[in-house]
Amino acid sequence: MKTSFPIRLPALPPPPAALRTLIARLPIQPPSRLLAAALNRVLRPRLPADAALELADRTVEIEVRDFGLRCRLALRDGRFRSAPDHGPVALRIAADSASYLRLLRGDDDADRLFFERALVMEGDTEYGLLLKNTLDAIGPLLHRPA
Amino acid sequence: MQTSRTAHATLPRKPALVCPAGSLRALTLAIDAGADAVYMGLKDATNARNFAGLNFDLAQARDGIAYARSRGREVLMALNTFADARAPERWFAAVDAAAGLGIDALICADTAVLAYARDHHPDLRLHLSVQASATTWEAIEFYRERYGIRRAVLPRVLTLPQVEQVCRNSAAEIEVFGFGSLCVMVEGRCALSSYATGQSPNTAGVCSPPSAVRWEDGASGVSARLNGVLIDRYAPDEPRGYPTLCKGRFEVDGARDYALEEPTSLNTLALLPQLMDMGIAAIKIEGRQRSPAYVEQVTRVWRAAIDDCAAQPARFGVQPQWTAALGRWAEGQQHTLGAYDRPWR
Numbered sequence: 001m002k003t004s005f006p007i008r009l010p011a012l013p014p015p016p017a018a019l020r021t022l023i024a025r026l027p028i029q030p031p032s033r034l035l036a037a038a039l040n041r042v043l044r045p046r047l048p049a050d051a052a053l054e055l056a057d058r059t060v061e062i063e064v065r066d067f068g069l070r071c072r073l074a075l076r077d078g079r080f081r082s083a084p085d086h087g088p089v090a091l092r093i094a095a096d097s098a099s100y101l102r103l104l105r106g107d108d109d110a111d112r113l114f115f116e117r118a119l120v121m122e123g124d125t126e127y128g129l130l131l132k133n134t135l136d137a138i139g140p141l142l143h144r145p146a
Numbered sequence: 147m148q149t150s151r152t153a154h155a156t157l158p159r160k161p162a163l164v165c166p167a168g169s170l171r172a173l174t175l176a177i178d179a180g181a182d183a184v185y186m187g188l189k190d191a192t193n194a195r196n197f198a199g200l201n202f203d204l205a206q207a208r209d210g211i212a213y214a215r216s217r218g219r220e221v222l223m224a225l226n227t228f229a230d231a232r233a234p235e236r237w238f239a240a241v242d243a244a245a246g247l248g249i250d251a252l253i254c255a256d257t258a259v260l261a262y263a264r265d266h267h268p269d270l271r272l273h274l275s276v277q278a279s280a281t282t283w284e285a286i287e288f289y290r291e292r293y294g295i296r297r298a299v300l301p302r303v304l305t306l307p308q309v310e311q312v313c314r315n316s317a318a319e320i321e322v323f324g325f326g327s328l329c330v331m332v333e334g335r336c337a338l339s340s341y342a343t344g345q346s347p348n349t350a351g352v353c354s355p356p357s358a359v360r361w362e363d364g365a366s367g368v369s370a371r372l373n374g375v376l377i378d379r380y381a382p383d384e385p386r387g388y389p390t391l392c393k394g395r396f397e398v399d400g401a402r403d404y405a406l407e408e409p410t411s412l413n414t415l416a417l418l419p420q421l422m423d424m425g426i427a428a429i430k431i432e433g434r435q436r437s438p439a440y441v442e443q444v445t446r447v448w449r450a451a452i453d454d455c456a457a458q459p460a461r462f463g464v465q466p467q468w469t470a471a472l473g474r475w476a477e478g479q480q481h482t483l484g485a486y487d488r489p490w491r
Contacts, residue, residue, distance in 0.1 A: 051199065109437040112475055115385050115409075122363060125389075126198055126356040133199025136437045137169035 014097060020068035032071040032082030035062070039073070039080040042141050051134040052078070058090035058127060059083040066096040091123040091131065106140035160456040161426045164222065164321065165445045166434040168200045173210040173221070175442040180449030183220035185253060186210065187351075187434065192240040193224040194277060195434040196351030207247050220250035224434075226275035228256045228348045238262045245270050253299070254278075255334055255348075260293040273321070274298040277348060279334035281308075283315035290318045297321055297427060301333045302412060306486045310424050319427035324414050325444060326432020327477040328484055329353070329392055329407065338391040342372045354390045361389075370394075385409075387477055411476035412484045415448075415464045418455045440475050447471050 015023065047055075056075045060083075063070045072083040083089075095103075099118045102108035110132045113119035121128045135141075165181035167173035176184045187193025189201045202210065207223075214221045223244045229237035237259050244252050245267040252270055254260050255277035263270055276299040280286050286298040297319035300309060313320050329336070336353070340346040343358040358373040370378045370389040377394030380386055387393045387409030396405040412432070414421065421429070429452070431444055447468045455462040 054198070106437075106439055109440040109475065111436055111477075112440070115387065115477060117380075117383060117386060122361050125359040125361065129356045130198035133168065133197060137171055137199065139171045139438070 014066035015068070020066070022068075024068035024070070028070050028072055028085050029082055031069055032073060035071045036073055036080040036082050043138070044078075044080060046138050047134070048137075051130070054130055055127075055134070058124070059087070060131070061089045061092040063092070063094040064097050064100065065094055066098075089123060091121060091128050093128075094120040101142065103135075104140065104142040110136070159422060159425050159427065161422060161452060162220075162428040163445065163448050163452055164428050164430045165441060165448075166326075166431055166436070167202075167210065167441065168195065168434040168436070169438065170202065170206045170210050170213075172434075172438040172441045174213055175438045176445050177214055177217055177219050179442045179445035181219060181445050183222055183250065183428070184210070184214060185222040185224050185430075185434070187224045187226075188240055188243070190236065190240070191230075191349075191351040192227055192237050194226050194275075194347045194351050195224075196227075197356065197435060200435060204243060204247070207249075211247055211249065222251045222253055222273065223247075223249045224253045224275065225259060226253050226255045226277045227351045228277075229258050230349070234258055238266075241267065241270075251296070257293070260289070260295070264293050268294075271296050274318075275334075276301050276323070277334040279332070281312075283312045286312065286316045286318050286320075290316075299323075299430060302328065303332070303485050306417065306420060309421075309426075309486070313424040313426065320425075321428035321430055322414070322421060322426055323412055323484075324429035324431055324448060325472060326412055327388065328410055328412050328482070329390065336392075339372075342375045342391060354388065359389045409477050410482050411472075412482060413469075413472055413476070414483060414486060415451050415468060415472070417483065417486055418451060419459045419462050422455055422459060436475075443471060444475055 052075065059072055059074045061070065061072050072085060072089065073080055074083040095113065095118060099113050103110060110119060114121065162182035163180065164183045164185060165176040167176055167184040167186045173184050173186060186207065187195055187201045189203055190196065193201065211221045225237065225240050225244065241252065241259060241263045250271060251273050252263055253273045253275045254263065255275040260272060263272055272293060272295045274280055274286065274289050274295045279301050280289060280298055281301055281303060289295045289298065295318055299321045300312065302323050309322060334348060337346050339353045340349065343355055345352055345355045347353045354372055360371045362369045362371065366379060367382060368380045369376055372389060372391060377389060377391055392406045393404065393409045395402055398405050431448060433440055451468055
């Protein structure tokens with residue numbers, strides 16, 4: 001499997017409110033599949049086996065608030081996959097794109113963003129902490145744009 | 147061994163900067179940012195930050211030690227919970243593992259663990275953990291004479307004159323906390339978390355075990371519950387703290403406020419000249435549960451401040467950029483000198 005990480009990704013300006021409303025109404029499967037594919041490329045190869053086992057088979061909802069974008073993912077059979085739009089989630093994470101980018105680049109601390117309510121995590125706190133600590137230990141998934 | 151008293155009589159001693167590492171990545175960033183030593187724990191209840199996904203397995207510990215040692219730095223292992231009397235073997239096995247890894251020092255609190263290390267690994271350097279809650283030089287001397295501890299980490303309950311008195315009279319090295327989240331500050335004796343969950347830092351290595359924490363969004367804001375006990379309710383844009391009982395807001399005499407402790411961080415940068423003058427051996431940064439980004443940035447600030455203070459102690463001043471950088475990472479975004487500056491005793 002070809003892997004290349006960390007990847008470089010420029011920050012995008014958030015869309016205007018009207019477009020954001022439209023995005024929020026679109027089906028979540030296409031962005032979920034895209035995100036799953038990206039994570040299978042940059043995260044899955046670096047995920048320790050014990051963490052992959054512990055994180056498996058639970059649905060996580062990720063909301064990018066300033067884009068109105070929502071994805072649902074699960075780690076199943078060793079791969080990140082999109083998860084159904086309905087039904088319970090183990091963890092819901094919500095933040096603006098800038099906060100996600102700072103976390104993915106290793107520039108920020110999830111606890112600090114959490115204190116400021118720039119990052120919201122709801123649901124299974126233990127699962128959320130495992131996810132946070134696992135990602136912290138792995139290190140940045142993105143580089144700053146050159 | 148050079149004692150604090152000796153150091154006090156000559157030049158101010160440059161304290162070692164001891165930084166937290168919850169992962170191998172945090173360890174390497176701390177070393178690169180200028181830590182003289184890092185402290186870490188194993189992935190079990192033998193250390194007071196026993197959280198999922200945090201800490202080191204033996205292979206990671208080996209890599210971390212090699213990384214630090216190749217750069218002339220030290221790795222200390224926190225083995226600072228109290229051994230379960232029904233099965234202390236896990237703690238003893240962790241001591242053996244630490245000795246096998248060639249760790250530079252063990253940080254322990256439990257007398258059974260200290261005695262085991264003393265008897266089975268007499269060459270292993272022992273530090274007395276803050277969890278032992280030794281607040282007087284007489285208590286520290288007891289641990290030094292009985293178990294051979296070389297350094298004691300002082301609980302964050304002492305005023306600056308009290309710290310000075312301990313330094314002046316103790317033959318062991320003294321380490322103090324410099325920066326990080328504060329709790330109710332009865333280290334080694336806090337059972338608040340046990341009250342709600344049955345688990346506490348001293349028994350299971352966790353305060354507010356995450357499996358017991360629930361954040362609930364409701365019409366009146368976000369509620370934080372610990373095993374069903376409501377410990378705080380935040381308005382939508384209100385900053386949050388760690389979901390611990392000591393930092394909850396409760397109704398007392400009809401008023402809802404922080405009954406025990408407000409979320410805040412200790413920051414003793416301003417006290418550096420005095421601490422160095424006392425002959426403090428080491429300054430500890432709290433936060434093994436925090437991200438590598440926190441560890442790197444906080445370490446960088448403290449490295450610069452200690453070097454600056456050592457170079458010109460009389461002209462030392464806290465740089466505004468240091469305060470701003472540390473303020474960014476502080477819990478509650480508030481700084482305090484903690485008990486060091488407390489007017490009462």
